[in-house]
Amino acid sequence: xxxxxxxxxxxxxxxxxxxxxxxxxxxxxxxxxxxxxxxxxxxxxxxxxxxxxxxxxxxxxxxxxxxxxxxxxxxxxxxxxxxxxxxxxxxxxxxxxxxxxxxxxxxxxxxxxxxxxxxxxxxxxxxxxxxxxxxxxxxxxxxxxxxxxxxxxxxxxxxxxxxxxxxxxxxxxxxxxxxxxxxxxxxxxxxxxxxxxxxxxxxxxxxxxxxxxxxxxxxxxxxxxxxxxxxxxxxxxxxxxxxxxxxxxxxxxxxxxxxxxxxxxxxxxxxxxxxxxxxxxxxxxxxxxxxxxxxxxxxxxxxxxxxxxxxxxx
Amino acid sequence: xxxxxxxxxxxxxxxxxxxxxxxxxxxxxxxxxxxxxxxxxxxxxxxxxxxxxxxxxxxxxxxxxxxxxxxxxxxxxxxxxxxxxxxxxxxxxxxxxxxxxxxxxxxxxxxxxxxxxxxxxxxxxxxxxxxxxxxxxxxxxxxxxxxxxxxxxxxxxxxxxxxxxxxxxxxxxxxxxxxxxxxxxxxxxxxxxxxxxxxxxxxxxxxxxxxxxxxxxxxxxxxxxxxxxxxxxxxxxxxxxxxxxxxxxxxxxxxxxx
Numbered sequence: 001x002x003x004x005x006x007x008x009x010x011x012x013x014x015x016x017x018x019x020x021x022x023x024x025x026x027x028x029x030x031x032x033x034x035x036x037x038x039x040x041x042x043x044x045x046x047x048x049x050x051x052x053x054x055x056x057x058x059x060x061x062x063x064x065x066x067x068x069x070x071x072x073x074x075x076x077x078x079x080x081x082x083x084x085x086x087x088x089x090x091x092x093x094x095x096x097x098x099x100x101x102x103x104x105x106x107x108x109x110x111x112x113x114x115x116x117x118x119x120x121x122x123x124x125x126x127x128x129x130x131x132x133x134x135x136x137x138x139x140x141x142x143x144x145x146x147x148x149x150x151x152x153x154x155x156x157x158x159x160x161x162x163x164x165x166x167x168x169x170x171x172x173x174x175x176x177x178x179x180x181x182x183x184x185x186x187x188x189x190x191x192x193x194x195x196x197x198x199x200x201x202x203x204x205x206x207x208x209x210x211x212x213x214x215x216x217x218x219x220x221x222x223x224x225x226x227x228x229x230x231x232x233x234x235x236x237x238x239x240x241x242x243x244x245x246x247x248x249x250x251x252x253x254x255x256x257x258x259x260x261x262x263x264x265x266x267x268x269x270x271x272x273x274x275x276x277x278x279x280x281x282x283x284x285x286x287x288x289x290x291x292x293x294x295x296x297x298x299x300x301x302x303x304x305x306x307x308x309x310x311x312x313x314x
Numbered sequence: 315x316x317x318x319x320x321x322x323x324x325x326x327x328x329x330x331x332x333x334x335x336x337x338x339x340x341x342x343x344x345x346x347x348x349x350x351x352x353x354x355x356x357x358x359x360x361x362x363x364x365x366x367x368x369x370x371x372x373x374x375x376x377x378x379x380x381x382x383x384x385x386x387x388x389x390x391x392x393x394x395x396x397x398x399x400x401x402x403x404x405x406x407x408x409x410x411x412x413x414x415x416x417x418x419x420x421x422x423x424x425x426x427x428x429x430x431x432x433x434x435x436x437x438x439x440x441x442x443x444x445x446x447x448x449x450x451x452x453x454x455x456x457x458x459x460x461x462x463x464x465x466x467x468x469x470x471x472x473x474x475x476x477x478x479x480x481x482x483x484x485x486x487x488x489x490x491x492x493x494x495x496x497x498x499x500x501x502x503x504x505x506x507x508x509x510x511x512x513x514x515x516x517x518x519x520x521x522x523x524x525x526x527x528x529x530x531x532x533x534x535x536x537x538x539x540x541x542x543x544x545x546x547x548x549x550x551x552x553x554x555x556x557x558x559x560x561x562x563x564x565x566x567x568x569x570x571x572x
Contacts, residue, residue, distance in 0.1 A: 048421040052570060073423040084418035086324075088331050100320035101422045145418070 001026045001153060001183040002047065007056035009042050009207075016042040018207035019056070024200075029179040031198030031215070032187035039207040040187040041081060044155050047185070048078040060153055074103055077151035077182075081158050083142025087131030091122055091141055094130060095148050102149035112148055120144040121170065135162045143171065147178075154178060156186040160193065172197050227296045228267045228276060229255065233289030236263050242286050248273035262291060317424045321432025322439075325406070329440050334405075338398050339444045349390050350451045353383045379461045380541075384452070388469040388539045391448060392532075395441075395477050396509060400501030402440060403484025404494045406433045407566070411492045426566050430559060434478075434485060441477045445470070465541030472538020475551040476531060480505055482558035489562045505531070 002024040009017040017039040024030045032040045045051040047058055049069040057064060063071040086094055095113035104112050117123060120140045125133060130141060139162055146154060159175065160168045175197050178184060188194060194201045195215040203210040203218070211218065232239045236254060243252050248269045255264035269275040276293060283290045329335040361377055368374040410416040419429055455461050487501035488494075512530030515523030527533055531554075534547040 045417075050417055050421050050570070070423050070425070073421055076421070078417075078421045080414065080417050082414045084413070084415040086328070086415060087413070088328060089324075093327070097320060097324050098418075098422075101317055101419075101424050103423055106316075 001028075001061060002185065003057075003059045004043075004047070005057050007043070007046060007058055008054050009039075009046060009051065010054045015207050017046070017053075020204070020207070020209045021056075022202050022209065022212060024183055024185060026183055027180045028200060029175065029184045029186070029198045031194035031201040032185060032204060033189070033191070033194050033201050034187075034204040034210075035189055038204045040204060041157055043204070044078070044080075044157050044185065044187060048076055048155055049073055050078075074149075075151055076153045076155055077146030077149065079142050079146040079154075079156045079159055081161070083138055083145070085130045085138060085141055085145075087129070089130055090127050091117065091130060091133075091144075092126045094141065095144055098145045098148045102151075104149050112150070116144045116148045119147065119174070136164060136167045139163055140167075140171075143174075152183060154182050154184045154186075156184065158188060159186055160188070160190075228269070228279065229264065229292070229294050229296050230267060230279060230283070230290065231262060231264045231292035232283055233261050233291055234263070234283075234287075235261075238286075239263060239283070239288055240265065242282055242288075243267055243279065246275055246278050246282055248275050248278070266296070317428040318432045318435070321424070321429050322436045325433050325436030326439060328405075329402075329436065334401070335440055338401060339447065342394055342398060342444055343447055345394055346387070346390060346448055346451070350383075350387060353386050354455070357382050379455060379459045380465050383455065384461060384466055384469065385539045387448070387451060388473060388535075391445065391473055392476055392535055395473070395480055396505050397502070398444070399441065399477060399480040400484045400487065400498045400505065402437050403481055403488050403501060404497040405488070406437065406485055407488040407562075408491055408494045408497045412494075420570070426563050430485070430562055430566070434481060434559065437481050437485070438474075438478055441481065442474060445473055445477065462541070465539070468538050468541050468543050471543065472535050472547075475538075475548065476535050479531060479551050479554045479558075482555040482562075483508070486558045486562045486565070489565045 004023070005021050007017055007020050008015065020039075020043065022030075032043070034040050042051065046053045047060060047065060049065050049072055052066055057066075059065070060072045061075050063075075065072050086097075089097070092113060095116055096109055099109040099112050100106075117126060120143055122137070122140055122144060125137055130138065133141065139159070143156070143159060146156065156175070160171050163171060172193070175184060175186065179197075179199075186197065198215060200212065201215050201218055202212050230243075240252055240254065243249060243265060249267055250270055251266075251268040253266045255266050267275065267279060276295075280290055280293065357377070357379065360382075364375055364377060407416075410419060420426075452461070452466055456463075483504050484497075484501040487504060488497040490500070491497050508529065508531045510530075510532075512527040512533050514526040518526060528550075534550045537544055537547055
């Protein structure tokens with residue numbers, strides 16, 4: 001349904017999105033997880049035709065976001081981070097206006113607006129001026145605006161921001177219900193949010209994709225991965241070779257040195273296998289000097305550390 | 315077409331739900347009403363004076379209601395338009411950009427030209443309604459005098475064309491900024507420049523002077539006030555409108571590229 005290939009976006013000299021590729025299948029709910037400023041919003045803006053990409057392509061329902069932007073825009077519902085609302089309109093008029101500009105047939109505009117208000121719990125505030133609504137209601141009007149034309153694809157930028165815990169649960173429930181029928185991309189910086197709503201997660205950091213996986217696998221990887229840093233006195237090639245011979249080691253990378261006698265290595269091993277004693281034995285038995293050894297986090301974990309891992313209170 | 319209508323309706327609704335349309339119309343009526351009263355009273359005093367003069371010495375000078383009141387009124391209306399139109403147009407794009415609703419319009423299946431035309435015609439309609447209020451003055455003149463209706467109609471045609479040209483400039487000013495204040499200042503400044511640019515012909519070489527006086531919005535307005543409908547002037551206003559609307563489309567398009 002959504003195909004993104006080698007997409008990049010530069011703002012002057014800064015790179016906001018750096019060569020990312022991913023796919024979203026029909027009916028899937030994809031989570032976009034990353035700290036603030038990771039490039040989530042920029043990617044979404046490219047997908048919704050608000051910004052053109054600097055390089056690469058993106059297709060929604062088979063249409064290129066740049067060449068067939070009008071066709072793409074007919075098929076997407078987009079909730080930006082700040083819901084785009086006209087503060088002097090009533091909720092009903094705003095949704096009817098949205099139905100009009102999003103190509104809903106004139107006869108159905110009223111009923112679509114009505115059905116969307118029902119779905120998003122806006123019945124009590126139908127005739128209220130949007131500017132007078134609370135933050136939570138405004139967010140729901142924003143969501144209703146994205147849903148009013150019953151789009152194939154929904155792109156939601158931080159849909160639960162500013163809501164109280166009860167509303168957050170409601171909105172997540174709503175999103176889950178919408179999945180299957182609609183293809184959804186939602187962005188968030190809250191870890192538990194993706195595990196509740198999404199089938200697949202793209203972790204994005206500094207414009208690059210750090211990982212794509214199911215929420216369950218990601219959590220497993222996060223908890224069970226091992227990474228050890230060792231500093232060894234000895235020739236690089238020989239030491240590296242010796243470390244690779246240890247059964248559970250999956251990857252070795254040279255961190256520092258390279259020409260001198262002291263060299264640093266990052267050693268990654270299989271999940272839940274502690275290779276430290278084997279590593280120490282292998283190094284010392286081969287006659288190299290073991291200068292330092294410590295466990296370090298996976299780079300994925302570094303990203304996760306910047307994410308909010310707990311639900312906000314209130 | 316449906317999209318243009320949707321934007322048109324939305325903009326008009328916004329004009330009338332906020333006090334801006336009412337305030338501007340009221341101010342406009344107060345000022346034009348004040349001048350209308352002054353001009354008609356002056357005219358009727360003059361008539362009285364010359365009637366006594368004629369009865370004593372014979373010979374009555376040609377007094378003309380069209381020339382002395384109606385033409386003055388159109389001049390005044392266009393001058394006040396110079397002030398009120400930037401205030402009508404300042405919101406149109408600046409506010410959408412500031413509040414983030416531009417993102418909604420740009421990601422909806424609506425073309426930039428459709429949004430623009432919807433906004434343009436909404437503003438133009440409001441302007442036409444405000445101008446239409448002055449028909450009241452013409453009715454008063456028609457009841458108590460015998461104006462020549464031809465120049466009145468051509469005067470309105472000219473005023474509307476000129477107003478549309480002002481609106482095009484104002485919308486362009488609104489499209490380049492997020493601030494309504496900057497939009498109104500830029501719009502008013504540009505309009506004032508187009509208003510007085512004709513006088514540059516006084517101190518430039520004859521060739522350049524011709525160009526400057528051709529660019530002046532005022533020069534093209536005067537024939538309409540006199541009752542002359544010349545396609546050359548209609549064409550000037552239409553191309554002027556087209557040029558600024560085109561610039562606006564380009565500005566909005568280019569903002570996506572940053």
